[in-house]
Amino acid sequence: MQLSFKNMCKLKPLLNKWLEEADSSTGSPTSIDKIAAQGRKRKKRTSIEVSVKGALESHFLKCPKPSAQEISSLADSLQLEKEVVRVWFCNRRQKEKRMTPPGVPQTPEDVYSQVGNVSADTPPPSMDCKRMFSET
Template sequence: HSDEDTPTSDDLEQFAKQFKQRRIKLGFTQADVGLALGTLYGNVFSQTTICRFEALQLSFKNMCKLKPLLNKWLEEADSSTGSPTSIDKIAAQGRKRKKRTSIEVSVKGALESHFLKCPKPSAQEITNLADSLQLEKEVVRVWFCNRRQKEKRMTPPGIQQQTPDDVYSQVGTVNSDTPPPHHGL
C-alpha cells in the first residue's frame, strides 16, 4: 500500500461531509448504510460507526479503511436511484421499527399511581396491569423502565429520596457543635 493511496485528513474530512449530504439526500439512515455494507460487502457496521465516521471521530486508520467501502456504497446508491435494488431492499429491512405508542391520559394516570406505590413491579404485576388497562405487556414494561429513568434524571445525584422521618431526625443534629453564623465577628 503506497502513500499515494492513503487519503490525507483533509480528503477524509471532505469525503465525510459529502458522504453525509449524499446519504441524507438519498433518504438513507446511518443504520441503513451499516446494514447495506454488511449485505453488499460482508461487513455489517453499526449506526454508531457510521455516525462516528461522519463526525470524524474514528481513528485515522479506521477512517481510511471505511472510506473505500462507503465510496462504493455511494456509487451503488447513486446509480440505483429510481429503480428498486438491493439497497432499497436492505433499507426496508433496517426500517422495521415499532411505531411510538401513545398512551391515553387516564391510562397514564393509572400507571403513574401504580408507579408511586411500586416503581419496580414483577413480571406478574406487569401482566395483570397490562390486562386491566388493555395494553400490551411490553408497552407496560417499557413504560416502567422509562419512568424509572425519568425519576433518576429528576433526582440529583447524591440525594436519596427522603422520608419525613429522615428530615426530623436531622433537625436536632444541625449546628449542634458549631456556633451560630456571624458569632464572634
C-alpha cells in the same frame, strides 16, 4: 505491499473481474438497501390516554419496579400490551433518575410531593407490590 507499475497493470483486469463477480453474486445495491431498511422498521409510537397514564403513575408510586407477573396483570387490567407497560415503567424510572440530583436518595415522600395533588395527611405509598396488585 509494494507493486511495480507493470504488476499493477497485470492485476487490474483480475481485480475488475473479481469485483464484478462479487457485485453480481450479492445482488444489486437497491436490494441490499431494501433488506437494510426492513431491519430498521420501528413500531409506531404508542400514545397512552390520560386516564391510563394516571393509573400507571399511581402504580409506579406504589411500586416502581413491578415483576413480570405484575406487569402482565396491570397490562390486562388497562387493556395495553405487556411490552408497552414494561417500557413505560422503564422510561418512568429513567425520568425519575434524571429528575433526582446525584447523591440524593429518592424517598416515597419526595415522589408524592412531586405529584402535587396529594394531601399532607396521605400516608406514604407501600412498597409491597404484590399486595398492591392483589387489591386491584
